[in-house]
Amino acid sequence: MSTEDTIKISAKNVQVHYDDTHAIKDVNVEIADKAVTAFIGPSGCGKSTFLRCINRMNDTIDICRVTGEILIDGEDIYDKRVDPVQLRAKVGMVFQKPNPFPKSIYDNVAYGPRIHGLANSKSELDDIVENALRRSAIWDEVKDRLQAPGTGLSGGQQQRLCIARAVATEPQVLLMDEPCSSLDPIATVQVEELIDDLRKSYCVVIVTHSMHQAARVSQKTAFFHLGNLVEFGDTDKIFTNPEDPRTESYISGRIG
Amino acid sequence: MSLSMSVLIVIALSIVGYVLAPRRALRLVGGDRRKLASLPKQYGLSAGLSVFLPAMLIALLGGIGGVAGSVLPVIIVAVAIGACCLAILKSRPDFIARNSAETLIKAVLIAASGVAILTTIGIVMSLVFETANFFRDYSWTDFFFSTTWSPNFRGDSALGILPLLWGTLYISFIALAFAVPIGLFAAIYLSEYASPRMRSVAKPAIEILAGIPTIVYGLFALITVGPFLRDYFAAPLGLEQSASSVMTAGLVMGVMLIPFVSSLSDDIINAVPQAMRDGSFGLGATKSETIRQVVIPAALPGIVGAVLLAASRAIGETMIVVLGAGAAASMSLNPFEAMTTVTVKIVSQLTGDTDFASPETLVAFALALTLFVITLGLNVVALFIVRKYREQYE
Ligand SMILES: Nc1ncnc2c1ncn2[C@@H]1O[C@H](COP(=O)(O)OP(=O)(O)OP(=O)(O)O)[C@@H](O)[C@H]1O
Ligand SMILES: [Mg+2]
Numbered sequence: 001m002s003t004e005d006t007i008k009i010s011a012k013n014v015q016v017h018y019d020d021t022h023a024i025k026d027v028n029v030e031i032a033d034k035a036v037t038a039f040i041g042p043s044g045c046g047k048s049t050f051l052r053c054i055n056r057m058n059d060t061i062d063i064c065r066v067t068g069e070i071l072i073d074g075e076d077i078y079d080k081r082v083d084p085v086q087l088r089a090k091v092g093m094v095f096q097k098p099n100p101f102p103k104s105i106y107d108n109v110a111y112g113p114r115i116h117g118l119a120n121s122k123s124e125l126d127d128i129v130e131n132a133l134r135r136s137a138i139w140d141e142v143k144d145r146l147q148a149p150g151t152g153l154s155g156g157q158q159q160r161l162c163i164a165r166a167v168a169t170e171p172q173v174l175l176m177d178e179p180c181s182s183l184d185p186i187a188t189v190q191v192e193e194l195i196d197d198l199r200k201s202y203c204v205v206i207v208t209h210s211m212h213q214a215a216r217v218s219q220k221t222a223f224f225h226l227g228n229l230v231e232f233g234d235t236d237k238i239f240t241n242p243e244d245p246r247t248e249s250y251i252s253g254r255i256g
Numbered sequence: 257m258s259l260s261m262s263v264l265i266v267i268a269l270s271i272v273g274y275v276l277a278p279r280r281a282l283r284l285v286g287g288d289r290r291k292l293a294s295l296p297k298q299y300g301l302s303a304g305l306s307v308f309l310p311a312m313l314i315a316l317l318g319g320i321g322g323v324a325g326s327v328l329p330v331i332i333v334a335v336a337i338g339a340c341c342l343a344i345l346k347s348r349p350d351f352i353a354r355n356s357a358e359t360l361i362k363a364v365l366i367a368a369s370g371v372a373i374l375t376t377i378g379i380v381m382s383l384v385f386e387t388a389n390f391f392r393d394y395s396w397t398d399f400f401f402s403t404t405w406s407p408n409f410r411g412d413s414a415l416g417i418l419p420l421l422w423g424t425l426y427i428s429f430i431a432l433a434f435a436v437p438i439g440l441f442a443a444i445y446l447s448e449y450a451s452p453r454m455r456s457v458a459k460p461a462i463e464i465l466a467g468i469p470t471i472v473y474g475l476f477a478l479i480t481v482g483p484f485l486r487d488y489f490a491a492p493l494g495l496e497q498s499a500s501s502v503m504t505a506g507l508v509m510g511v512m513l514i515p516f517v518s519s520l521s522d523d524i525i526n527a528v529p530q531a532m533r534d535g536s537f538g539l540g541a542t543k544s545e546t547i548r549q550v551v552i553p554a555a556l557p558g559i560v561g562a563v564l565l566a567a568s569r570a571i572g573e574t575m576i577v578v579l580g581a582g583a584a585a586s587m588s589l590n591p592f593e594a595m596t597t598v599t600v601k602i603v604s605q606l607t608g609d610t611d612f613a614s615p616e617t618l619v620a621f622a623l624a625l626t627l628f629v630i631t632l633g634l635n636v637v638a639l640f641i642v643r644k645y646r647e648q649y650e
Contacts, residue, residue: 060537089540099531102554111549112539162535169539 008033008173008203009054014068016049016058023049025227026068031220036195036204038214038235041224042250047207048096050224051175054205055091056084072173089116092171096178098158100150100165105142108150108161109133112169132168136160137194156187163194174198176206180213192217211251215239223247262329263315266336270308273340277303277347285349294354302353303343305360309367311336383628386612386621394615399622405585407605407616415619417626419585423502423595424627427581428570430506430591431513436563438510439517446518447525448547459522466515470575477508477580490592498582500594505580509573513566520565524558525551557642564638568631574599598623 009031016024023046031037039047049058056077058064069076077087089112100108109129112118119125129146133139138160142153150161159179166174176195180188195217198204208214214221215235222232223244231238231247242248278296285291292299311332318328347353391399394415402416442462446455482499485507490496528551536546552559574597582594583604605620612618 055538057534057538060534085540085542087540088538093534093538095531095534095538097531099529099535101532101535101550111536111541115539115541115545115549165535165539 006033008072010071012069014053014070016053017065019063023227027229029222029229029232031203031205033203034199035220036199036206036218037220037222038218039207039222039224040214045224046227047224048177051177051205051207054175055088055093059084089169090171091173091175092166092169094162094166094176094179096181098155098162098182100158100161102151104147105150105161106146109164109168111165116169128168132164135167136164137190138164156183159183159191173203178207178209223250257329259329262332265333266308266311269336269340270304273307273343274300274304276344280344281347281349292349293352298353298357299347302356302360303347306343307336307339309360309363310339383621383625386618387625390615390618390622403587409616413616417623419587420596420598420601422587424571424597426502427506427509427577427597428567430502431509431570432567434507434510435513435517435566439514440521442518443521443525444547447522462515462518473508473512474575474579477504477576481508482580495590496592498594500580500582501592502581502595503591505577508580509570509576513570516566516569517562520562521559524555528554561638561642564634568634571631572599574603598627
């Protein structure tokens with residue numbers, strides 16, 4: 001487990017405001033590479049907001065202001081010289097609701113590689129698409145209908161397609177905002193297995209409302225409450241022996 | 257007794273029913289409205305409508321059926337009086353006026369949509385009827401396939417639709433070629449780039465264009481655009497000396513169509529879920545990549561619908577063409593030449609002359625029917641495209 005110790009992302013004094021709402025209050029956290037980190041906490045505590053800071057998706061919201069530093073591989077991503085568009089190619093994102101584009105399954109997955117010029121030829125692109133779909137455990141279900149619209153898949157298939165789409169761009173970090181919230185238990189298990197597999201190559205950060213899911217898939221857990229990062233540490237420790245009373249009451253179901 | 261008199265009497269009787277029916281019901285229960293099966297005003301509504309509707313139905317049917325003008329008003333008033341007495345008698349405490357009023361209101365709504373549909377059918381029927389008359393006098397092959405249009409009143413007119421159709425399509429094509437890119441780009445700017453303040457100013461400003469009467473556009477074409485194009489483009493290029501031209505009418509019509517295209521496309525682009533854009537940004541796409549590859553394809557069916565709608569506007573437009581393109585039927589490729597369209601010729605064949613029996617006037621109906629079929633076809637195609645994509649992506 002020595003690889004877990006390399007720090008991929010480190011946030012220093014991060015503050016986020018939406019107009020007057022102070023959504024993230026002075027958060028410091030270090031996220032390990034080749035590991036799954038889970039963000040948990042009650043609704044509205046700022047998990048999604050913080051996750052969106054990591055790939056600067058908050059830039060697309062006019063009223064959102066971010067201060068502080070977030071370093072990926074030691075580089076401040078909020079530095080003026082960093083292009084958020086290129087950053088997002090490196091830091092992929094999977095959203096809460098599956099949002100395949102109204103295109104074919106193939107084109108959905110090929111979207112990122114095409115934009116970033118990752119393939120030199122059609123056959124290379126075919127390989128990238130096949131690989132991404134295989135890694136996302138959906139290849140067998142769609143291999144015969146790659147030209148069918150992605151929106152025609154079931155919810156769970158769509159979410160795995162979105163994961164494949166993110167994986168195809170070869171990101172270093174994968175951010176997932178409640179990726180299983182619209183899935184049934186079977187699809188959830190599939191996606192969880194997939195996350196566990198993705199951990200071998202990526203730094204994965206996942207927001208989840210399910211305590212069980214956090215316990216099953218993550219190595220580190222961060223507990224947010226009202227915009228504060230209350231507690232951060234090994235998942236086992238957070239769930240068995242939390243230090244902060246707020247964490248304790250949340251995981252035992254007293255605040256929610 | 258005249259028909260309008262009888263209608264006034266029907267209205268008066270309806271009001272009588274509306275006022276008396278609830279009173280009677282209330283009197284029968286000694287003024288305690290809680291003992292009534294329905295609210296007093298529902299008794300009124302039910303009675304009023306059950307007088308008004310049957311009488312009006314009789315008026316309509318009698319009118320269509322050609323019942324004599326002296327008899328019809330009497331029948332109408334008799335029916336109304338009968339219905340009024342019946343409605344008041346029926347107005348007992350245990351009568352469920354609520355349901356009866358519901359049914360009658362539904363009947364009113366059905367009648368309203370019936371009027372809309374029947375008038376459409378009526379218009380088509382009269383077109384078809386007159387067109388049939390026309391083809392009795394004039395060969396349909398000549399009408400559809402002859403390339404000359406030269407009506408006269410000596411009896412040897414050449415009435416080929418092709419030059420007119422060519423003018424219509426040519427002008428519409430120029431108008432759309434001008435309006436679609438500009439309207440679409442304006443819509444993209446408004447919905448994706450403009451700040452809310454900019455949008456709140458620019459959108460209404462563009463929509464003002466849609467409120468300008470077409471005759472004003474026509475004047476603009478006649479006195480500004482036409483001479484300008486002639487003096488700076490056509491004449492120097494040695495193409496043509498006329499101020500009226502396909503280009504003039506096409507460009508001005510294009511200006512008129514911009515708000516159609518932009519306003520509809522803007523609404524459609526706004527309806528593309530934000531999740532689509534987020535998904536694309538999240539993969540490292542730039543704004544314009546996102547718009548080109550995700551937003552526009554997702555909005556495409558709606559945009560196609562908007563364009564086809566603009567096309568049927570263009571095909572049916574008359575005023576701009578009269579003043580901008582001239583009245584000479586010709587089939588030339590030169591965009592600076594004067595040409596004319598189907599609509600203009602419909603107007604000119606029917607003005608001045610009141611004899612509706614000669615092929616020279618009846619041809620207007622054949623022209624109108626052809627135009628109608630074309631725009632109908634466009635609308636059907638538009639609906640088909642929109643529906644097909646909606647099934648696929650929803
Ligand atoms: N686009 C926005 N505009 C204004 N305020 C926002 C916006 N997005 C989030 N907020 C506010 O920021 C705070 C944190 O929201 P966030 O979406 O990060 O919560 P969350 O922890 O992800 O909640 P959930 O578990 O329900 O998804 C909330 O108070 C919310 O109202
Ligand atoms: Mg959230």
